[in-house]
Amino acid sequence: MGRDVREAVAEGARLYAAAQVVCGDHGRAVEAVQEALKPLQDEAVAWELDATPVARLQQVTEGRLRLESIERSGLRTVGRVLEAGPYRLRQIPGIGQRTADQILAAAQRLSEAVHEAVAVRIDVDRPEPRTTALVIALNLLVEAGPDGRRAVGMAEGLSQRLGPLLADARPAAGRFRMFLAGREKRSRALAAVDDIRSLVEDVDRAGVLELLTQASVDLLRGPATDIAAWVDFELRSAEYYSLLAEIPGRAPDVGAAQGFLPDELAERVRRQRLDDSGLRVSLRGYQEFGARFVLAQRKVVLGDEMGLGKTIQAIAALTHLATKGQSHFMVVCPPSVLVNWVREVEARSTLRCMLLHGPDRHEAFADWKGRGGVGVTTFDALRGFPTPGGGEVGMLVVDEAHSVKNPKTLRAQAVAQWVERCEHALFMTGTPMENRVGEFRNLIRMLRPGLAESLRERDASMGPVAFRRAVAPVYLRRNQRDVLAELPTLQCTDEWEELSVSDEEAYREAVRAGNFMAMRRAAYTRPEKSAKLGRLGEIVREAGENGQKTVVFSYFKDVLGVVGEALAGGVPVHGPLTGGVPAVRRQQVVDDFAAVPGPAVLLAQIQAGGTGLNMQAASVVVICEPQIKPTIEQQAVARAHRMGQVRPVRVHRLLATGGVDERMVKMLEAKTRLFDAYARRSAVAEATPDAVDVSDTELARRIVEEEQARLGMTDERLMPAE
Structure with a gap:
C-alpha cells in the first residue's frame, strides 16, 4: 500500500487516541463527583424516607397491603421498614415471609423513586467536609467551561466513528496485511481509509485537535483549594448545580x-x-x-x-x-x-x-x-x-x-x-x-x-x-x-440602567456639590423620569403577575418614600420599615405583609430591615443602590433567603452606568471577594461584620474626586458631604 494510505491511518489513530484520552479524563472527573455526591445523596434519601409515612406503601401496591400491624410495631415510616429488614418484619404478628417480601419490595421501589427525585442542596453558609469535597470535584468540570463540554461531546463522537473505521482499515496499515486480506476486507479497508482521511481533514479545518488538547489540560488540572472552590461556587452556583443535575444520570x-x-x-x-x-x-x-x-x-x-x-x-x-x-x-x-x-x-x-x-x-x-x-x-x-x-x-x-x-x-x-x-x-x-x-x-x-x-x-x-x-x-x-429542582434558592442579578437626561442632571448637581450621599440617590430625585424607578416598577409588576411578593431595600428613607408613591395604586404596599419604627411594630408590619394572600410589596431601610426580621414571604428582593459594605446587602438578603422560604429568591440590584454606582461596585469587588473567602467563614466575623473595614469616608472622598474629574469639575472639587 502507498505511503499516503499508511499516513492517513496513522493520523486517524492519533486522533482516536486523543479523543480517548479526553473521554477518559472526563470520565474520571465525573467519577470523582459521583463519589463525593453519593454520601450526601444517600443522606438526603434516608431523611426523605424517614419522613415518609408507611401508609405510602399502600399507594405503591394499589392498596393490596395491610399495614396496621406494621405501624403498631413502631415502624411508622418507610425508612424504618427498610432499616428493619426481613427478619424483624417476620417477628411481627400476622406478617409472614410472603408479606414481608411484598412490603420490602414496595419500600425499595419507593426508595428508588426518591433516589431519582431527591436534590442535594449545597449550603454555602455551613460548609462541611463532604460538601466541600463535592464543590471541589465539581470545580474541575466547571473550570473546563463550555469549550470543555464541547470537546467531550466531540471526543465521544470521534471515538464512536473512528473505532470501527480503524478496525476496518487495519489491513491497509501494511502491504503484507493487505496482501493476505481477502477481496472484501481489502475493499472495506480502502473505503475506511477514505472515510478516515475525510474525517481527519474536517477535524483539522475545525481546529478540533487543539480543542481536545486544551480539554485534557483543563481536566488534568490539580484540585482547587477549598476556599477558592467555595468562592467560585458562590459566583457561579448555577453552573455547579447545572452540572450536578446531569452527573447522577437522572432523567x-x-x-x-x-x-x-x-x-x-x-x-x-x-x-x-x-x-x-x-x-x-x-x-x-x-x-x-x-x-x-x-x-x-x-x-x-x-x-x-x-x-x-x-x-x-x-x-x-x-x-x-x-x-x-x-x-x-x-x-x-x-x-x-x-x-x-x-x-x-x-x-x-x-x-x-x-x-x-x-x-x-x-x-x-x-x-x-x-x-x-x-x-x-x-x-x-x-x-x-x-x-x-x-x-x-x-x-x-x-x-x-x-x-x-x-x-x-x-x-x-x-x-x-x-x-x-x-x-x-x-x-x-x-x-x-x-x-x-x-x-x-x-x-x-x-x-x-x-x-x-x-x-x-x-x-x-x-x-x-x-x-x-x-x-x-x-x-x-x-x-x-x-x-429548577437542583438550582440554589438564591439568584442575584445586577440590573444596569442608563441614566435618563433628568437623572443625569440631578447627578451632576450632586457631584458639583461634592455630596456623596446625594450622588448615591440622584437617580430617584426626579421620579417622573427615573430610569431606576421605571425598572423597579417593571420588576414589581412582573412579580405580581406571577403571584410573588417583593421586598424593596434602600439606605435612604426619602428614596423609599419615592418608591412608595410610585407603586401606590398597584399591589398593596407595606412600610416603610425604618430605624425609627419600634421593634414590635416592625414585626407587625412584616406579619401584615406576609398575611396578604397575593402579591404585595414591603419597603424597608436596609439597615433596619437587614437585622432581626424574617421576610421569607418575599421571593423577590430589590436593592435600590449599592451599599458601602458587602455585609449590609448580604444581611438584608438573608432576611428573605432563610429557612422557611419555599420559593427561589431572586435579588435585583439596581445600578446606574458611568457614575457612583459603577465606581462603588469596582472598588468594593476586591473587598467582597476577600470577605467571601475569609471573613464569611469566620464565626467571629459573622457576629461582628464591621470588623471588615471598608473605610467609608476615604471611599466617598475618592469617588467624589474621581467623578468631579471625569465630569470636568476639578476646579469645583469639594469635600464630600456625609
Missing part, C-alpha cells in the same frame, strides 16, 4: 422541560440542530430545548417564568443563526434593560453588539446596517428606523413583549412591520398569558395570524396546560418549580 421531567408540548411538535423541536459554538456559557437542558423551539418554529413567544434565562436562550438562537451565515439581528426592549442586553450578548457570546439609542442612534444604525451584529434599541427608537428588506435581518427579538399587546399603538405597529420582514421573530415575556387570551391573541397575530384568529376568549377556561397545548406551535412556557 429530568421531560414534559415540564418541554413545556408540555404535544409529542409530535416536541419531537420536531428535538430534531432541530443547535450550533452553540458561538456561546461562552453552557446551556441547561430546558434552555437548549427553548433555543431549538425558537429556531424550529421561527416566530414564537417564549413565556418562561422570570429567572429561567430567557435572554440566554435568545442569544443561543442568535449565535446559531450567525453560524449559518446570518449577519444582522435586532433586539427591541424597554430602556431599562438596554444596558443589560448589551452586557449579556457581549459576555455570553462571540457576537458583536451595538447600542442603537440616544442622540447618535441613526449614525449607530447606519454602522450596524453596514457591519452587522446585534443591534439593541428601544420600542420608540425602532419607529424611527427604516423597515428592513425581506431576509435582511436574521431575527427580531422583542423583550417585555407584552408592551406591544395593544395593536393600535405606534410601537406595536412598528414591531409588526419588522416581524413581517424577518424570517425569525422571538417575543419574550415573563408574564403568564394563559388567562389573557385577548392580549395573547394580539401578540400572536403578529407572528401567526391564522392561529390568532382561531383563539376565543373562552378558550382559557380549558386550563393552562390544555391552553398551552392549543397554542403550542407559537408559545412555550416553563415554570421554575418544574425545571
Whole structure:
C-alpha cells in the first residue's frame, strides 16, 4: 500500500487516541463527583424516607397491603421498614415471609423513586467536609467551561466513528496485511481509509485537535483549594448545580422541560440542530430545548417564568443563526434593560453588539446596517428606523413583549412591520398569558395570524396546560418549580440602567456639590423620569403577575418614600420599615405583609430591615443602590433567603452606568471577594461584620474626586458631604 494510505491511518489513530484520552479524563472527573455526591445523596434519601409515612406503601401496591400491624410495631415510616429488614418484619404478628417480601419490595421501589427525585442542596453558609469535597470535584468540570463540554461531546463522537473505521482499515496499515486480506476486507479497508482521511481533514479545518488538547489540560488540572472552590461556587452556583443535575444520570421531567408540548411538535423541536459554538456559557437542558423551539418554529413567544434565562436562550438562537451565515439581528426592549442586553450578548457570546439609542442612534444604525451584529434599541427608537428588506435581518427579538399587546399603538405597529420582514421573530415575556387570551391573541397575530384568529376568549377556561397545548406551535412556557429542582434558592442579578437626561442632571448637581450621599440617590430625585424607578416598577409588576411578593431595600428613607408613591395604586404596599419604627411594630408590619394572600410589596431601610426580621414571604428582593459594605446587602438578603422560604429568591440590584454606582461596585469587588473567602467563614466575623473595614469616608472622598474629574469639575472639587 502507498505511503499516503499508511499516513492517513496513522493520523486517524492519533486522533482516536486523543479523543480517548479526553473521554477518559472526563470520565474520571465525573467519577470523582459521583463519589463525593453519593454520601450526601444517600443522606438526603434516608431523611426523605424517614419522613415518609408507611401508609405510602399502600399507594405503591394499589392498596393490596395491610399495614396496621406494621405501624403498631413502631415502624411508622418507610425508612424504618427498610432499616428493619426481613427478619424483624417476620417477628411481627400476622406478617409472614410472603408479606414481608411484598412490603420490602414496595419500600425499595419507593426508595428508588426518591433516589431519582431527591436534590442535594449545597449550603454555602455551613460548609462541611463532604460538601466541600463535592464543590471541589465539581470545580474541575466547571473550570473546563463550555469549550470543555464541547470537546467531550466531540471526543465521544470521534471515538464512536473512528473505532470501527480503524478496525476496518487495519489491513491497509501494511502491504503484507493487505496482501493476505481477502477481496472484501481489502475493499472495506480502502473505503475506511477514505472515510478516515475525510474525517481527519474536517477535524483539522475545525481546529478540533487543539480543542481536545486544551480539554485534557483543563481536566488534568490539580484540585482547587477549598476556599477558592467555595468562592467560585458562590459566583457561579448555577453552573455547579447545572452540572450536578446531569452527573447522577437522572432523567429530568421531560414534559415540564418541554413545556408540555404535544409529542409530535416536541419531537420536531428535538430534531432541530443547535450550533452553540458561538456561546461562552453552557446551556441547561430546558434552555437548549427553548433555543431549538425558537429556531424550529421561527416566530414564537417564549413565556418562561422570570429567572429561567430567557435572554440566554435568545442569544443561543442568535449565535446559531450567525453560524449559518446570518449577519444582522435586532433586539427591541424597554430602556431599562438596554444596558443589560448589551452586557449579556457581549459576555455570553462571540457576537458583536451595538447600542442603537440616544442622540447618535441613526449614525449607530447606519454602522450596524453596514457591519452587522446585534443591534439593541428601544420600542420608540425602532419607529424611527427604516423597515428592513425581506431576509435582511436574521431575527427580531422583542423583550417585555407584552408592551406591544395593544395593536393600535405606534410601537406595536412598528414591531409588526419588522416581524413581517424577518424570517425569525422571538417575543419574550415573563408574564403568564394563559388567562389573557385577548392580549395573547394580539401578540400572536403578529407572528401567526391564522392561529390568532382561531383563539376565543373562552378558550382559557380549558386550563393552562390544555391552553398551552392549543397554542403550542407559537408559545412555550416553563415554570421554575418544574425545571429548577437542583438550582440554589438564591439568584442575584445586577440590573444596569442608563441614566435618563433628568437623572443625569440631578447627578451632576450632586457631584458639583461634592455630596456623596446625594450622588448615591440622584437617580430617584426626579421620579417622573427615573430610569431606576421605571425598572423597579417593571420588576414589581412582573412579580405580581406571577403571584410573588417583593421586598424593596434602600439606605435612604426619602428614596423609599419615592418608591412608595410610585407603586401606590398597584399591589398593596407595606412600610416603610425604618430605624425609627419600634421593634414590635416592625414585626407587625412584616406579619401584615406576609398575611396578604397575593402579591404585595414591603419597603424597608436596609439597615433596619437587614437585622432581626424574617421576610421569607418575599421571593423577590430589590436593592435600590449599592451599599458601602458587602455585609449590609448580604444581611438584608438573608432576611428573605432563610429557612422557611419555599420559593427561589431572586435579588435585583439596581445600578446606574458611568457614575457612583459603577465606581462603588469596582472598588468594593476586591473587598467582597476577600470577605467571601475569609471573613464569611469566620464565626467571629459573622457576629461582628464591621470588623471588615471598608473605610467609608476615604471611599466617598475618592469617588467624589474621581467623578468631579471625569465630569470636568476639578476646579469645583469639594469635600464630600456625609
